[in-house]
Amino acid sequence: MAQAILLAALLSYLTITMLNILGAGLGPVKLACALVGLAAIFLLQLLHSAPGANRACVWQKYLTLIIQALITYLPIVVFRAAWGAMAGFLAGSLLLLLPTKTAWILYGSVGFSMLLPPLLEGRSALDSIYLCQSTLLTGLVVYALSRLSELVREVHETRDELARMAVTKERLRFARDLHDLLGYSLSSITLKSELIHRLIPTHPGRAMDEIADVLTISRQSLADVRRVASGFRDMSLRQEIASAQSVLSAADVVVRARLSLGSLSKQVDTVLASVLREAVTNLLRHSRAQRCDIEGVQEDGLIRLSVANDGVDPAYRDPSPYSGSGLGNLEMRLRAVGGKLRSGRGKDGMYRLVAEAPVNAVRKLAALDVEGLPAEGPAA
Numbered sequence: 001m002a003q004a005i006l007l008a009a010l011l012s013y014l015t016i017t018m019l020n021i022l023g024a025g026l027g028p029v030k031l032a033c034a035l036v037g038l039a040a041i042f043l044l045q046l047l048h049s050a051p052g053a054n055r056a057c058v059w060q061k062y063l064t065l066i067i068q069a070l071i072t073y074l075p076i077v078v079f080r081a082a083w084g085a086m087a088g089f090l091a092g093s094l095l096l097l098l099p100t101k102t103a104w105i106l107y108g109s110v111g112f113s114m115l116l117p118p119l120l121e122g123r124s125a126l127d128s129i130y131l132c133q134s135t136l137l138t139g140l141v142v143y144a145l146s147r148l149s150e151l152v153r154e155v156h157e158t159r160d161e162l163a164r165m166a167v168t169k170e171r172l173r174f175a176r177d178l179h180d181l182l183g184y185s186l187s188s189i190t191l192k193s194e195l196i197h198r199l200i201p202t203h204p205g206r207a208m209d210e211i212a213d214v215l216t217i218s219r220q221s222l223a224d225v226r227r228v229a230s231g232f233r234d235m236s237l238r239q240e241i242a243s244a245q246s247v248l249s250a251a252d253v254v255v256r257a258r259l260s261l262g263s264l265s266k267q268v269d270t271v272l273a274s275v276l277r278e279a280v281t282n283l284l285r286h287s288r289a290q291r292c293d294i295e296g297v298q299e300d301g302l303i304r305l306s307v308a309n310d311g312v313d314p315a316y317r318d319p320s321p322y323s324g325s326g327l328g329n330l331e332m333r334l335r336a337v338g339g340k341l342r343s344g345r346g347k348d349g350m351y352r353l354v355a356e357a358p359v360n361a362v363r364k365l366a367a368l369d370v371e372g373l374p375a376e377g378p379a380a
Contacts, residue, residue, distance in 0.1 A: 002149040009145055010045055013085055013138060014038050020082035030078060037075050041086055044068045048093040049146035051153050061097045068093055081117040084131045088138020095143040111136035176329045178225070183277075185221035187284045188247045189214055195250050213246060235273035237264070237305075241294065244280045253289050253309075259296040261303060268357050271333045272296070272305050275341070275355040278330055279307035282353075287311035293350070298359060305355045312351035330355070 021034045044064055047053065054061075072090045075083045091110040095103045114135045118127035192214050199207035241257065248255050264272070276294070283289050289311030296305045331341045339357030346352055 002145070002152040006049060006145040006149050009141060010042060010049075010089075013088065014042055017083065017085045020085070021079055024079065024082050026079075034075070034079065034083075037071055037083075038086075040071050041068065041089055044071070045089045045093065045142070048096050049142065049149070051150040054097050056097075065090075065093060065097060076117055080121050081123065081127070081131060084114050084117050084135065085138060087111075087114050087135045089142055091135060091139025092142025092146065095139060096146055107136075107139055111139065176332070182221060182224065183281045185217055185224065187281050188217050188243075189221075191247065191251055191284055192217070210250065213250075217243075235270045235277075237261075237269050237273045237276065237296070240273040240276045244276060244294070247280060247284070248292055251284060253283070254291045255294065256291070257294040259294070260298065261296050262298055262359065264303065264359075267337055268303060268359075271330075271337055271339065271357060272303065272355060274333055275305055275330055275353065276307060278327070279353045283307075283309050283311070287351070301359050302356050303359055306352055307354075308346075308350040308352040310350055312345065327353075 018034070018038060021031065026034075044067065047064060048068075068090050072083075072086050075086075087110050091107045094106045094110065097103070098106065111132050114131045115128040118124070118131055192210050196207045196210045196214070199210065241259070245255050245257075280292075283292060287309055289309035291310045293308040294306070295308075296303070298304075327341065327343065334341050334355055334357060337357050339355060341353070341355050343353045344351070
């Protein structure tokens with residue numbers, strides 16, 4: 001639509017100029033020359049008004065502007081003031097193609113140069129002012145409509161790009177959440193299945209209890225997949241701590257927890273639960289830990305969750321493919337809530353994963369009591 005409006009405006013100005021020339025009573029040869037000149041100016045203006053024309057080569061822009069200037073000023077010798085409307089096209093082209101400061105200076109110069117043709121014909125000063133003003137106005141109209149057409153095109157392209165980005169973002173969200181949610185669950189199921197395999201010959205009763213845990217984790221995994229698919233990804237740090245204790249105990253890892261947190265927003269609660277889940281998954285897959293320390297505290301307006309273990313082997317490399325995106329996912333999640341993540345081996349030999357996030361809507365500081373863990377202090 002914007003291009004159609006620009007085209008209609010250009011044709012209207014050309015028609016007005018042609019009517020003025022026809023009214024001058026010129027011969028057929030001059031009329032034919034006028035038609036050729038108008039066609040040339042029209043084509044040049046379409047070139048200058050095309051989207052991205054200002055990004056063309058410098059020599060190309062100056063060459064076409066010089067040709068347009070010649071076709072604008074030379075016919076004035078023959079057609080006098082009747083040809084003056086074409087100067088507005090040149091003024092608009094200058095604004096479209098040249099740097100801002102130079103363009104506006106030359107734009108004004110073209111407009112004021114149209115004061116001369118009426119005076120040379122012996123017309124009144126009002127005619128000179130009218131031609132000058134109409135030239136400047138035509139230049140602004142050509143410039144504005146050309147830029148409008150280009151901006152509309154850019155808006156449509158941007159809209160399409162935003163749609164593609166939204167699809168890509170949703171794919172990344174799905175992949176990230178699927179990794180964070182199912183990596184832990186599948187590791188837990190594998191660990192408990194191996195434990196059940198060992199327990200069946202000697203401790204069938206305990207094996208049955210572990211099978212019940214596997215069924216619970218499997219059902220939770222199914223619910224997690226459904227939440228990921230539907231976009232609902234709220235998780236609970238309280239539930240993740242209880243689950244982590246059960247899984248790590250099955251792996252003969254001593255769990256010690258000290259947690260003192262206030263009420264967390266759903267977003268922060270979900271992010272910290274994801275951190276804990278990924279930390280436990282990595283512990284099960286990448287280490288031979290005998291002890292795991294979980295600490296969560298509130299200090300200086302920040303919630304800090306620390307998960308440490310003593311079983312990281314610096315030389316260990318996970319042989320399974322596609323196994324290295326968990327910490328990157330967590331960094332993205334924490335940045336989204338204004339937090340940060342750091343990890344590494346401390347001087348005491350413990351490997352720590354520490355997540356910090358700002359407190360949101362903390363109403364009252366209270367100890368987080370977990371079933372099987374005391375509210376304050378360490379617990380095995």
